[in-house]
Amino acid sequence: MTPHVVLLACGLWIISVMATDHWRVGLYGSIHYHPKELTAHEVKHFAQLTDVNHLQEAVQRIARKRNVNGIGHKYIRRYIKQSLKKLDWLVQEDTFVTDNPGVGKVRLHNIVAKLTPYANRYLMLGCHYDGNGYKKSTGSAISCAMLLNIAHVLQKEFKKIHPRPWDISLMLVFFDGKEAIGSQNNILQGSYHLVRRWARNGFLDNIDLFVPIDLLVTDEDIHFPHMIRSTVIWYLRLRQLENLLYHKRTKYFQAITVDLPERNDHMPFHAVHVPVLPLITIPKPLSMRKISKKVDYTAIEQVSVVLRLFVLEYLQISSKQKSGVNDGQVVLYPCLSLILTLLAATSLWLA
Known part of the structure; x- marks a missing residue:
């Protein structure tokens, strides 16, 4: 030669x-992204980006009876897709049919939205949007509304990113079939299907970190406990960001450790060693009639701000960036x- x-x-x-x-060597021997920590000035700057009215409207639209394939379920699916398409996200449906005991065949629809269609890796935020069909409860309505609010509030910041094939990007996933269909044991169908599909085509390797959100913030004393040791560094960063902004207020990231719940959409991903950072609370769901009085939107917005800052750090978005510039070294x-x-x-x- x-x-x-x-x-x-x-x-x-x-x-x-x-x-x-x-990129840095990370969990499970894979290659994972090294976020760029925001400065104290940038944290305060980005924390001012907010739209609580949009968050409230999204909660009200989603918190309705939404049993699978019902009118409410179809309405919410259309609302989520249209909300993200208006912001120029690539929105796709993962549609499949399941055979359920006592019910028969049911068509389910996961919603997958990508900020950058062809990124190498993704920070994935997810929640389920289906309901149990018995009442108009908050269920995961707040979680879905938070994800839509992130895309809405940070749309100008996201536009600063010019897609490059080696970049990391953001992906929002809204799971279907999380609630029981025909049997109490027949749950998590959407997340299990997506894991099997992505395992076959190799896309699971593109998920850098999965943050599943099951958020029911009311006037009760709630918090997000730490659940998985391998992702504790990300949990502690959420806690640091909250302490930096809200040192005189109630904290929702309190570094309390609890066992990992088994009946949630993170389980299929955790089982195949995708790094997972669960944000899960377990207060009682509220009826639609009580939402306006009982849901603590101040608390929801505080959690939303912390999560938005976390996303900005993970995507390396700085308040000093000019459009089209992500990182000088890159x-x-x-x-x-x-x-x-x-x-x-x-x-x-x-x-």
């Missing part, structure tokens, strides 16, 4: 290495390696 060929091969190798220079390194490769190719051609 001539020196020119060696030089060309080295240049191509540098491209692949430099383009992923901001842009500079591939350019330098490309120049080296071009020089090597020119040298080989001239020889």
Whole structure:
């Protein structure tokens, strides 16, 4: 092998290495992203981005009777999809049919929304949007509303990201079939189906971290306990962000450890070693008539702000960024390696 060929091969190798220079070896032997911590000034700046009216409207629209394939269920699915499509997200449906005891065949629809369609890796936030069909409860309405509110409030910040194939991006997943259909043991059908599908096509490897949200914030004393040891570093960062902003107020990330619940959408992902950071509370659901009086929107917004800051850090979005600039190294390194490769190719051609 001539020196020119060696030089060309080295240049191509540098491209692949430099383009992923901001990746680090993480959990389970995989490669995971290294977020860029926001400064105290940036935390305060981004915390001012808010729209509580939008959050309340989303909760009111979603908190309705929504048994699978019912009118409310179809309405909510359409509302979620349209809300994200208006913000230029790529929205897809994972549709499948299940055979359920005593009920028969049921068509289910997971909703998968990607901020950047072809990113290498994703920070995934998820919740379920179906209900048990018995009452108009908050159920996961608050969780779904929070995800839509993140996309709405941070839309201008997200537009600063110009997609590049080595970037990490954000993905929102709304699971169907989480509640029992025909049998109390027949649950988590949407999340199990999505895990099997993504395992077959290799997409599971693209999930950097999964944050499942099951949030029922009322006027009760609630908190988010820590559940999984392997993702404690992310839990502690959520706690730090909350303490930084709300040091004189009630805290919802209290570093209390509890056992991992088994009947939630994180379980199929956790079973195949996808890093999971559950945000789960377990107060009683409220009827629709009590939502306006009992749901503590101040608490919901506090949790939402902390989660939005976490997302911004994970995506390396800075308040000082100009549109189209994500990280100096990310842009500079591939350019330098490309120049080296071009020089090597020119040298080989001239020889």
